[in-house]
Amino acid sequence: MLGMMQDWPLTVDKILDHAKNWHGHREVVTRSVEGPIIRTTYAEIHARSKRVSSVLQGWDVKVGDRIATLAWNTSRHMEVWYGIMGIGAVCHTLNPRLFPEQLIYIINHAEDKIIFVDLTFIPLLEAILPHCPTVKRVVVMTDELTMPATKLPGAECYEALLGAASEDVVWGGFDEQTACGLCYTSGTTGNPKGVLYSHRSNFIHTLLGMQSTVLGPSPKEVILPVVPMFHANAWGIAFAGPASGAKLVMPGARMDGAAIYELIVSEGVTFSAAVPTVWQMLLTHLRENNLTIPTVKRVMIGGSAVPESLIRAFHDEFDIEVVQGWGMTETSPIGTISILTPELAALPYDEGMKWRVKQGMPPLGVELKLKNYAGQEMPHDGHTYGRLMIKGPTISGAYFKGEGGDILDHEGYFDTGDVSTIDEYGFMQITDR
Structure with missing residues (x-):
């Protein structure tokens, strides 16, 4: 005999939906890569994440496609993170501290189609991208005023793309076992190996982290995740923060x-x-x-x-x-x-x-x-x-x-x-x- 409860797939888009619906005014504060302190809210991040999804769908990104980020802990990184995952694509967080040859191997092994990159890492990406044939597009995570001249072929400005995008995007609608995130480990012998998280595993990990004996976040908390989002989802804080309605303070590059x-x-x-x-x-x-x-x-x-x-x-x-x-x-x-x-x-x-x-x-x-x-x-x-x-x-x-x-x-x-x-x-x- 099976239970008779609702079938409510555990997909991580519901985490940011919850944050927008019930903690929409809560701040996310970022020391931006450009320098100034940027203030936004979960409601604003939700809306901009939808615009990221719209951009990706316009580029024919499908469920299961790997989309990479080479970025620090910022509100923009969160927007890209949820924008990728919300439509069933796989967010592949690249660790910039790896050797260039390791990054080349990882990007090629993952078959990343698009890379979102912070200004800091443009020289690194310029050096390795000629060796990464699967990457068709690069998005520089900045605005038009600070968009640099770059050797990256066809590089596009993040804020310009979002400014022209729609928020009218449907998230979810796929199985909770759908792949959600990809992170490679360098703690093994030989080449780095990919760990492929599912929506279900990340959702359960969020609930696990919200236990009082673990992170125990709440709306009263102000959380500073210094651990990078490219280190196994910032130890789950990039999910548990919005899930609990805690204020997040993102340190950027410093x-x-x-x-x-x-x-x-x-x-x-x-x-x-x-x-x-x-x-x-x-x-x-x-x-x-x-x-x-x-x-x-x-x-x-x-x-x-x-x-x-x-x-x-x-x-x-x-x-x-x-x-x-x-x-x-x-x-x-x-x-x-x-x-x-x-x-x-x-x-x-x-x-x-x-x-x-x-x-x-x-x-x-x-x-x-x-x-x-x-x-x-x-x-x-x-x-x-x-x-x-x-x-x-x-x-x-x-x-x-x-x-x-x-x-x-x-x-x-x-x-x-x-x-x-x-x-x-x-x-x-x-x-x-």
């Missing part, structure tokens, strides 16, 4: 300590997420200038193990809770979060540090196991090592175009490549790779 501090203070940021090096730069800037950041309550740090000294510094000097997260491109990326249980939080701070430096527990929707190389399950005793295996609706089941063959074991678990322990409280700690 991620130095002074620039991050300026945004935090001017916009009243309450929560932020970034890799350890960014927080180290911010900490140095705060100390050197004898500054405080009273609005920030939590920061999420991931990408690499968080030093104990960084956790202590933010707690002792600024009364900020550091939440450590672990994940991979293949896990969308949320895998575990180091939110202490009541028993562990009640311990003296120094005693509880043993768990704060660990990578934490999986939220609902993620399953973990430790296995040895014979495939036997290992105990969760805090000292027995094992291969970290992960499973769930937001975990990759195969790489794009079948690269790497079958990547799941007989139980459907993905081998992360990490060696870990899991203790009696359920806290996972990476020990080797």
